[in-house]
Amino acid sequence: MSASDYVAGGKSERLVPRTTDARNAREASALARRRHGPSPAMWGMAMLVATEATLFGAFIGTYYYLRFKSPQWPPVGTPEPRVVVPLILVGVLATTSVPMQLAAFAARAGRLAATRAFLALALVVQCGYFAYEIHDLVDQLHRSQPQDNAYSSIYYMLLGADHAHVAVGLLLNLWLLGKLTTGLTMYRLNATQVIAFYWHAVNLLTLLVIGTLLSASV
Amino acid sequence: MSATLPPPAPAEEMVERLERMWQSRPGVIGWLMTTDHKRVGLLYFWTTLALFGAGGVEALLVRTQLIRPDNHLVSPSTYDELFTVHGMTMIFFFIIPMTTGAFGNYLLPLMIGARDMAFPRMNALSFWVFLGSAIFLYVSLFMGLAPNAGWFDYVPLASRKFDPGPNIDFYCLAIIFNSIASTLTVANFITTIFKLRAPGMSFNRMPLFCFAFLAASFGLLFALPPLTADTVFLFADRNLGFHFFDAAHGGAALLWQHLFWIFGHPEVYILIVPAFGIATEIIPAFTQRRVVAFPLVAIAELLVVFIGFGVWAHHMFAVGMPTIVVVFFSAATAVVVVPSTIQVFAWCMTFVTGNARFKTPLLFIAGFIFMFVAGGLTGIMFLAVPFDQQVTDTYFVVAHFHYIIFGAAVFPIFGGIYFWVPKVTGKLYFELPGQISFWIIFLGTNLLFFPMHLVGLEGMPRRIYTYPSGLGWSSTNLAETIGAYVTGVGILLLFANLVWSYFRGAPAGPDPWHGATLEWTISSPPPEYNFAVIPKVSSAYANWDVADREEDRRKLAAGALVLEQGHEQPVSSPIDGWFSEIVEMPHDSPWPILLALALSLVFTCLVIHKYVVAGVMVVLLGLVLAGWHNAEPETQ
Numbered sequence: 001m002s003a004s005d006y007v008a009g010g011k012s013e014r015l016v017p018r019t020t021d022a023r024n025a026r027e028a029s030a031l032a033r034r035r036h037g038p039s040p041a042m043w044g045m046a047m048l049v050a051t052e053a054t055l056f057g058a059f060i061g062t063y064y065y066l067r068f069k070s071p072q073w074p075p076v077g078t079p080e081p082r083v084v085v086p087l088i089l090v091g092v093l094a095t096t097s098v099p100m101q102l103a104a105f106a107a108r109a110g111r112l113a114a115t116r117a118f119l120a121l122a123l124v125v126q127c128g129y130f131a132y133e134i135h136d137l138v139d140q141l142h143r144s145q146p147q148d149n150a151y152s153s154i155y156y157m158l159l160g161a162d163h164a165h166v167a168v169g170l171l172l173n174l175w176l177l178g179k180l181t182t183g184l185t186m187y188r189l190n191a192t193q194v195i196a197f198y199w200h201a202v203n204l205l206t207l208l209v210i211g212t213l214l215s216a217s218v
Numbered sequence: 219m220s221a222t223l224p225p226p227a228p229a230e231e232m233v234e235r236l237e238r239m240w241q242s243r244p245g246v247i248g249w250l251m252t253t254d255h256k257r258v259g260l261l262y263f264w265t266t267l268a269l270f271g272a273g274g275v276e277a278l279l280v281r282t283q284l285i286r287p288d289n290h291l292v293s294p295s296t297y298d299e300l301f302t303v304h305g306m307t308m309i310f311f312f313i314i315p316m317t318t319g320a321f322g323n324y325l326l327p328l329m330i331g332a333r334d335m336a337f338p339r340m341n342a343l344s345f346w347v348f349l350g351s352a353i354f355l356y357v358s359l360f361m362g363l364a365p366n367a368g369w370f371d372y373v374p375l376a377s378r379k380f381d382p383g384p385n386i387d388f389y390c391l392a393i394i395f396n397s398i399a400s401t402l403t404v405a406n407f408i409t410t411i412f413k414l415r416a417p418g419m420s421f422n423r424m425p426l427f428c429f430a431f432l433a434a435s436f437g438l439l440f441a442l443p444p445l446t447a448d449t450v451f452l453f454a455d456r457n458l459g460f461h462f463f464d465a466a467h468g469g470a471a472l473l474w475q476h477l478f479w480i481f482g483h484p485e486v487y488i489l490i491v492p493a494f495g496i497a498t499e500i501i502p503a504f505t506q507r508r509v510v511a512f513p514l515v516a517i518a519e520l521l522v523v524f525i526g527f528g529v530w531a532h533h534m535f536a537v538g539m540p541t542i543v544v545v546f547f548s549a550a551t552a553v554v555v556v557p558s559t560i561q562v563f564a565w566c567m568t569f570v571t572g573n574a575r576f577k578t579p580l581l582f583i584a585g586f587i588f589m590f591v592a593g594g595l596t597g598i599m600f601l602a603v604p605f606d607q608q609v610t611d612t613y614f615v616v617a618h619f620h621y622i623i624f625g626a627a628v629f630p631i632f633g634g635i636y637f638w639v640p641k642v643t644g645k646l647y648f649e650l651p652g653q654i655s656f657w658i659i660f661l662g663t664n665l666l667f668f669p670m671h672l673v674g675l676e677g678m679p680r681r682i683y684t685y686p687s688g689l690g691w692s693s694t695n696l697a698e699t700i701g702a703y704v705t706g707v708g709i710l711l712l713f714a715n716l717v718w719s720y721f722r723g724a725p726a727g728p729d730p731w732h733g734a735t736l737e738w739t740i741s742s743p744p745p746e747y748n749f750a751v752i753p754k755v756s757s758a759y760a761n762w763d764v765a766d767r768e769e770d771r772r773k774l775a776a777g778a779l780v781l782e783q784g785h786e787q788p789v790s791s792p793i794d795g796w797f798s799e800i801v802e803m804p805h806d807s808p809w810p811i812l813l814a815l816a817l818s819l820v821f822t823c824l825v826i827h828k829y830v831v832a833g834v835m836v837v838l839l840g841l842v843l844a845g846w847h848n849a850e851p852e853t854q
Contacts (some may be wrong), residue, residue, distance in 0.1 A: 006417035006754070007797045013779060018800040020784055036791050036798040040336045040413045047405035047439060054440050058447035058477060062462070069470050147459035150468035157454070175844065186848040 001176060025184035029110025032189055038126050041190040042197060049201040052165070056205050060212050063154045073216055074151045078144050079154070080217045085136075090210045093129045094203045095165075096122040097196075104196035115192060116177065122199070123173045137163070155213060162209045165202045172198065179184045229774050230735075233750050240333070240747040243806055253338035253807040254746060257848060258345050259352060260642070265349055266316040267713075272356065273307035274706060281666075281702040284695050287687035291559030294683045295730030298366035299385070300683055303359050305369030306389075309489065310396045311352050313627050317492035318403050318438070319348065321634060322431050324642070326407060328744060329425050331753040331760075332418025333787050336409040339807050339846070344402035351395035352537030355820055358388035367391035368681060370482065371452075373463040373474045374761050378456040384825060386456060390449040391821050397442040398817070404435035411435075415790050416736070417797035419755040422516075425735045426509060426758070429516040430495025437488040437523040445481035448474060460658035470536060479530035485575045487526035490590070493630035494519055494561055497583045500630075500637050501565055503731040504580040505572025508759055511564045518557035518564075525554045536610040546602055551601040558594060562587060566709040577731075578652035585660045591623020593618055596671065614674025620667045632659070639716050640730050644742040645723030648699060651715045658708030665701030669694040734759040739767060752779045752788055755795070809846035816842050 007013055017035065022028040038046075067073045099193060103118035137159065146156040172195045179188050242248040242257065249257060280301050283291045292300065323341065329333055336340045358364045366385045367376040376386045411432050415424065452474065454460035461467035463474050498509055509515055531539060531547040565587055574580065596618040600606045609615060640646050673694045678685065685691055728739040736753055737744070738761045751774040754766045761767070773779050781788065785803040790796055816839040823832035 006795065013797065016788070016797055016800055018786075019785075020786075020800075020802045036796065039799075040409050040789060040801070041412060043409040044337060044340075044405060047408055051401055051405070051439050051443055055443035058444040062447065062451070062473060062477070065473055065476070066462075066468065066470060066532075070468050075468055083226055146454075147461070148467075150464070150470075152463045153451075153454070153460040153462055153469070157451070157460070171840070175847070185850060 019186050025110040025112050028184060028186045028189050029108060031186060032108050039190050039193070041194050045194045045197050049198070051207065053201065056158075056209065058060060058163065059154070059158050060208065061127075063158060063212055066150050066154055067216075070151070074155075075149050078148060078151055081213055083214050083217050085214055086210050086214060087133060089129055090206055092125060093206055096125045097200050097203050099125075100196040100199045104193045107184060107189045107192035110184065112180065115184065116180050119173055119177055119180070119192075123170070123177065126166065126173065126199075130163070133163060133166070151216075154179040158209050158213060162202075162206050169195075170197055170200050175211065229750075229777050229780065232777050232780045233774075236747050236750065236780060237745065239782060239785060240745075242746060248806070250811055251342075251808050253334070253342050253804055253806055253810075254342060255323050255335045255338065256642075256744060256746075257325050258341050259320050259322075261345050262315055262319030262323060262348070265345075265352065266312050266320060269307055269311040269352055270316070273304050273312055274709070276304035276307065278456070279705060280304060281699040283684065285699040286696065287685055287689075287692050290683050295366065295681050298364075298567055298681075299359065299362070299364040302365045302368055302389075303355065304370075306355065306365065306392070308623065309369065309485070309740070310393065311348075311355065313489050313631070314400060314438070315348055316406065316631055317489075317496075317627075318400070318431070318434060319345065321492065321496065321631075321638075322403070322407055325737060326410060326428060326431060326636065327414070328740070328748060329428055329735045330411065330414060330419060331563065331736050331749060331755060332414040333748045333785075335406045335804050336414055337406050339804050339810050340402050341406050342807070343810035343813055344399045344406070345532065346811045347817055348396065348399035349404065350814050350818035350821070351392055351399060354395055354818065354825075355388065355392040358385070358392070363388060365392070370478055371474075372478075373452065373455075373471050376452065376474075378461060387453065387825050390453040390456075391691040391825050393449045394446055395817070395821050397446050400438050401442055404438045407431055407435040408439065412792040413789050414787060415795050416749075416753050416755045417788060417790055418795055419760075420795040421793050422513070423755055423758050423760075426498035426512070426515055426519065427495040427735070430491050430498065430519045432726050433520045433523040434488045434491045434495075436520075437491070437526065440527070441481045441484040441488065444477045447749045448477035448481070451477075453824075472534075475534050475537065476530070476815070479533045480527070482527040482533065483530040484523060486619075486622065487523045489627045491519055491523055493586065493627045494522075496634040496637075497565060497586060499733070499735060500579045500583050500633055501568050501572075503733045503758065504577060505568055505574045506732065507568055507572030507736075510567040510571065511560070511565060512758065514560050515564045516562040521557040522554065522561075525550070525557065529554055532600060532606070535600075535606045548603055549599045554599070555594070555598060558590075562591060562594075573708040578647070578649060578656055579633040579637035581653060581656040582629050582636065585656065586626055586629035587634065589621050589629060589663070593621025593625055596621065609674060611679055613678045613680055614669040616680045617667050617670030617674055620663075620670070624663055624667065629659075632656075632709075635712075635716065637731070638718070638737075639743045640723075640726035641737055641744070643716075643720050643723070644726050645719045646726045646730060647715050647719040647723060648719060651711060655708050655711040655715060658711060659705055659818045662704030662706075662708050666698050666705055667701070669697050669701075674697075729761065732761075734761055736760045739770075750774055750780060807846070809842060813839065813842045813846065 017031045019031065022031045032194060099118040099122040103115050103122065106114035106118060144152050146153045176188070176191055176195055179191065242252055242254055248692055249261070252258065266624055279292060280297070283289055283297055323335070355364070363384050365371065365388055367381060367389070371386065371389055374380055408490060440518070451462040455462050455464065461469045463469045463471050498515065502509055529547055529550045531543060532551045535544055576584070596614070600618070636652055664665040673691050677688060678691050726742050728741050731738070739753065740749060751770050753760065753770050756766055757763055781800060785805060786800050787803050788797055789799040789801050791798050815837060820832050820839060823829070823835055
C-alpha cells in the first residue's frame with residue numbers, strides 16, 4: 001500500500017490543500033470547497049455547544065425537579081409568565097438562523113459583500129430581540145425577584161443564562177463584521193461558519209428555555 | 219527500529235528549517251508564552267506534582283490526627299478544612315490534571331503522529347487557568363478559610379446559615395474555575411483525536427491509550443456542566459439570596475446531591491479510565507504482545523464512561539428515594555461491572571499469553587490490577603441496597619474509594635511516570651530502587667487502606683475528628699497511619715529515583731522498552747516538531763510495523779511530507795484518517811497567560827463580593843480575547 005492511499009480522494013500528497021495558500025477571498029473559498037468535513041474550528045465550537053447544552057440541560061432538569069416537588073407552580077403570589085409575546089420574540093430570533101446560515105454559505109462561496117449583508121441583517125434583528133428582552137426583564141423584575149422563591153430563582157437563572165448567550169453571540173457578530181471590513185480570509189471564512197453554528201445552537205437553546213419557562217402557564 | 223538516525227543529506231536542510239520554525243523562545247519567556255504541547259504537559263506535570271505533595275501532606279495530617287484516640291493535634295475546624303481540601307486536591311488538582319493535563323498533553327499528539335494539539339493556545343490557556351484555580355484554592359487554605367464541608371459539600375451544611383464564612387464560596391468558585399481549565403483541555407483532546415491523527419490512522423488503528431483519553435474527555439465534557447450548575451446555584455443561594463436548596467422557599471436540598479453525583483459518578487470513571495489507557499500501553503511493551511481483544515477493550519473503555527452517567531444515585535441510597543429509583547440504580551451499577559471486567563480479563567490474558575518482563579512500570583500495573591479488583595469487589599457490594607445503607611458514610615466507603623482512586627488511578631500514574639520519564643528526560647531510571655519503591659508503596663497502601671474496611675464495618679464514621687478509646691478502633695487506626703507514612707516514604711523514593719536518574723541515569727535512547735506506539739519512533743526527549751516526517755500508520759502498534767518505519771525514512775530522504783514551510787500540521791478525516799488538509803498552527807503567544815490572569819481577577823473579585831468590579835474585569839477579559847484574535851494565523 002503506498003502512502004498516497006491515505007490521501008482523501010486518492011490524490012497525490014502534493015495536491016492536499018494548504019490553508020496558508022489562500023491569499024484572497026476566491027482562493028479561500030476554493031480551499032474551503034475542497035475541504036472534507038468540518039474544520040477543526042467547527043469541532044471546537046461543537047465542543048463548546050455540547051458542554052453549554054449540557055449546562056442548560058442541568059438548568060432545565062433543575063426546573064422540572066423543583067416543579068414536581070412543588071404543590072403549586074408557580075407558587076401563590078408569583079405571577080405566571082406571559083405566553084404570547086415571548087413566543088413571538090423567540091420565533092423572530094429563530095428566523096435569524098436563516099441569514100446566519102446564508103452568510104456562512106456566502107463566505108464559503110467567497111462572496112464578501114453578501115456575507116456582510118446577511119450578517120448585518122441578522123445582527124439588526126438579534127439586537128432588536130435583545131433590547132426588547134432586556135427591557136422586558138427589567139419590567140418583570142419589578143413584579144417578582146429571584147429571591148422570592150425557588151421558582152423565581154430558577155426562572156431568572158434560566159432566562160439570565162440564555163440572555164448571556166445571546167449577548168455573546170451579538171459580540172461575536174460585531175467582531176466578525178469588524179474583521180470582514182478588510183476582506184475575506186480563510187480564518188474569517190472559518191469564523192463565519194463557526195459563528196453561524198453558534199447562533200443555531202443559541203436559537204435552539206432559547207426555544208427550549210422559553211418553552212420550559214412558559215410551561216408554567218400551560 | 220526508529221526514524222531518529224541522522225537524516226540523509228538532501229533532507230538535512232528541510233529538517234533544519236523545521237527546527238527553526240518550531241523553536242520556542244529561550245528562557246522563562248519561552249515557558250510563559252509556550253504553546254508546545256510537551257512544554258504545557260511538563261508545566262502541568264510539575265504543578266500537579268506540587269499539588270500532589272500538598273494533598274499528601276494534608277492526608278498525613280489527617281492520619282496523624284487519627285493515630286490515637288482523643289488526639290488533638292489540629293483543631294476540629296482545621297481538620298474539616300484538611301480533609302475537604304485533601305479530597306478536592308487529589309481529585310480536581312492532582313489526578314485529573316495529571317492524567318489529562320500532563321500525560322494526555324505530552325503523549326496524545328505523539329501517539330497519533332501529530333505535531334501539536336488542535337488548539338495550541340487554548341491548551342496553554344487551560345494550564346494557566348488551572349494554575350490560577352490551584353492558587354485560588356490554596357490561598358484560601360493558607361488564610362484558614364478553605365472549604366470545610368467535605369469534597370461533596372452537601373447542603374444544608376454548606377449553606378450560608380450553617381457555614382457563614384467565605385469557605386464555601388471558595389469551594390464554589392474554585393470548582394468553576396478549575397472546570398473551565400478541564401473543559402478547555404478536553405475540548406482540545408477530542409478535536410485533536412478526531413482531526414489530527416496521522417494519515418492512515420483510522421479509528422480502529424488508534425492506540426488504546428487514545429481511546430481511554432477520548433472516553434475521559436467526553437466524560438468530562440458532559441459531567442462538568444451539572445457540577446457547574448450546582449456550584450452556581452449554591453453561590454447564588456449563599457450570596458444573592460436565591461432559594462435553590464432552601465426547602466422553606468420551595469427549594470430542595472436533594473437537588474444538590476443529584477446534580478453533584480450526576481457529575482460525581484462519571485468523575486470516578488474519568489479518574490480511572492486514563493489509568494486504564496496507561497495500563498494498555500505499558501502491558502504490550504513489557505509483554506511484547508498486542509493487547510488481547512483490542513476492539514472489546516476499546517469499546518469497554520468508552521462504555522464504562524457512558525454507563526457511568528447512569529448510576530449516580532447509588533451514592534444516595536441512604537437519603538430515602540422511591541424503591542423503583544433505588545432498584546434502577548442498583549441494577550445499572552451491576553451493568554457497569556461488565557465493561558470493567560472485560561478490561562481486567564483482557565489485561566490478565568495479555569500477561570498470561572505474552573512474555574512478561576516485570577520491570578517497575580509493569581509491577582505498578584500488576585499492583586493496579588490487584589487494587590482495582592479489590593476496590594471493584596467492594597464497589598459491587600454497594601449495589602446491595604441494605605448493605606449500602608449500613609456502611610454509608612463509614613470508613614468502609616473510604617477504604618473502597620481509596621482502593622479505586624489510589625490503587626486504580628494513582629498506581630498506573632506512577633507506572634506511567636517510570637515508563638515515559640526516559641522518553642521525556644532521555645535518561646533511564648534505576649531499576650532496583652524502582653522495584654523497591656513499588657513494593658514499599660504497595661505494602662504501604664494496603665496497610666493504609668485495608669484496615670479501613672474493618673474499622674468501617676465496626677461503625678467508624680468517615681470525617682470523624684477523633685474517637686474515644688475502647689471502641690476497638692485504636693490499633694487499626696494506628697496501623698493505617700503507619701501505612702500512610704510508609705506510602706509516603708515509597709513515593710519519595712520514587713521521585714528521588716527519577717531526579718537522580720536525570721543527573722546520573724544511563725542514556726535511554728529513543729526506544730528503551732521496544733514500545734508499541736509512535737512516541738518511541740522519535741528521539742528522547744522528542745524534538746519540538748515531534749516528527750520530521752509525518753509518519754505512516756497502518757496499525758495500532760505503529761512502532762512494531764517495521765515496513766512503515768522504513769517508508770518514513772525513505773520519505774524523509776526524499777524530503778516528502780516534511781511540511782517545513784511553516785507551523786504546518788496535516789488534518790485528517792475524523793473516522794478514516796484520510797489526509798485532507800494542511801493547516802497552519804499558531805506560534806508562541808502571550809495571550810493565554812494574560813487571559814488566565816484576567817479570569818483570575820474575575821474570580822478574586824467574585825469571592826470578595828465586588829460584583830461591579832468583577833463586571834469590569836469581564837470587560838477586561840473580553841479585551842484580552844479581542845487582542846488574542848487580532849492577528850490571524852495565516853497572516854503571521
